[in-house]
Ligand SMILES: *[C@@H]1O[C@H](CO)[C@@H](O)[C@H](O)[C@H]1NC(C)=O
């Protein structure tokens with residue numbers, strides 16, 4: 276490996292990574308306490324939040340698809356400010372826009388009373404990057420909204436802000452609103468939230484299947500028509516790609532995490548990384564995992580010892596479900612094979628440490644499911660449910676394998692686990708193909724390009740409306 280050829284450079288480099296690793300692990304356990312559960316994005320895995328909001332360097336304005344946004348005044352309206360998926364994604368957009376010289380203002384609709392450490396630190400992070408934090412209420416809010424060239428309203432629930440704050444100015448503002456929607460649960464289809472949806476310049480949704488769902492449900496339930504709707508698949512942050520493409524960092528992380536779990540280097544490790552809840556299917560995954568162990572025993576297959584790790588535990592929030600999972604593990608006597616890890620901010624160490632990612636979200640699945648593209652960046656094959664955004668990311672048989680959602684998926688997932696355990700070559704090839712797919716379409720610059728096309732359209736429309 277070329278990296279070993281320059282020892283003078285390699286040593287500090289490795290030290291730097293050990294440092295980064297330690298920071299990741301310690302910060303994550305600290306901040307995990309602050310993670311809010313109030314917001315339920317369809318993409319709840321993002322609540323196992325990531326440190327992806329840091330250090331997105333300004334991209335050279337030249338060749339940047341967003342460069343036409345220079346000097347534009349953009350108002351970002353967030354329903355809340357927390358370490359959950361929706362707000363972090365919006366902040367990421369804010370930093371991309373700052374990177375090309377846009378003027379960016381930020382409003383948080385719901386703020387708790389009193390001091391809040393997370394809000395304080397996130398607001399300061401924004402101020403450091405030149406994002407202005409303004410009040411979401413009163414005349415200042417109205418003036419900013421009227422002045423803005425473009426307003427991004429984040430999540431369906433943010434819709435309440437329009438009437439509550441803008442009041443009679445709503446009609447002047449909605450033509451320049453781009454509504455970014457990440458939810459796909461029934462209770463968001465409420466007139467209270469989305470009655471102005473037909474009048475905004477556009478809706479931006481994270482997957483095709485979620486966009487279709489919104490179209491169907493708004494029509495059938497609320498009898499309203501969606502505005503022009505743009506599907507924008509997300510991309511991996513530069514920061515995550517940097518770790519994913521650094522073999523030394525990955526090795527250090529892998530060794531550290533495996534050691535902490537008591538899993539040896541040659542063992543096979545399957546991970547499900549999502550907030551623990553029934554919707555994310557940890558219970559069904561454990562059943563599949565147990566079944567796969569039985570299959571291997573029955574057929575006397577030669578495979579390395581297999582382990583499962585569930586990352587995203589929060590005993591305080593999902594006590595009953597967590598106990599159910601742990602009881603199952605005890606009842607089946609697989610305690611030494613199944614590991615539970617608390618909710619964490621940094622998934623990179625786990626992605627570096629495991630061999631296969633399980634995406635077992637149930638019902639309509641993930642709106643997008645960013646963890647899937649993150650795992651693919653780490654060259655992991657993915658075993659995913661054939662629902663939601665996963666079907667738009669995972670190429671069945673190429674970058675992973677799909678299984679049905681629900682109880683009928685337990686058997687197929689067990690077989691897929693055995694398949695990847697017994698076919699080492701196939702597993703590694705799938706991982707490489709997943710990585711190639713990420714490089715082709717799921718990077719930050721791809722996402723920026725897709726968003727740029729939407730913003731161009733929306734700006735054009737809002738101008739037409741004014742003159
Ligand atoms: C939306 O409705 C159409 C027609 O009724 C149906 O074919 C399609 O599957 C529905 N899509 C979703 C995502 O519900």
Ligand SMILES: *[C@@H]1O[C@H](CO)[C@@H](O)[C@H](O)[C@H]1NC(C)=O
Pocket residue numbers: 304589590591617
């Ligand atoms: C995980 O969370 C539980 C409950 O919230 C806590 O008791 C436990 O100490 C945590 N474990 C670690 C390793 O932080």
Ligand SMILES: *[C@@H]1O[C@H](CO)[C@@H](O)[C@H](O)[C@H]1NC(C)=O
Pocket residue numbers: 661671672676677678
């Ligand atoms: C995925 O591919 C496998 C074969 O590789 C096939 O048996 C299965 O039906 C496919 N599933 C879906 C949802 O396309």
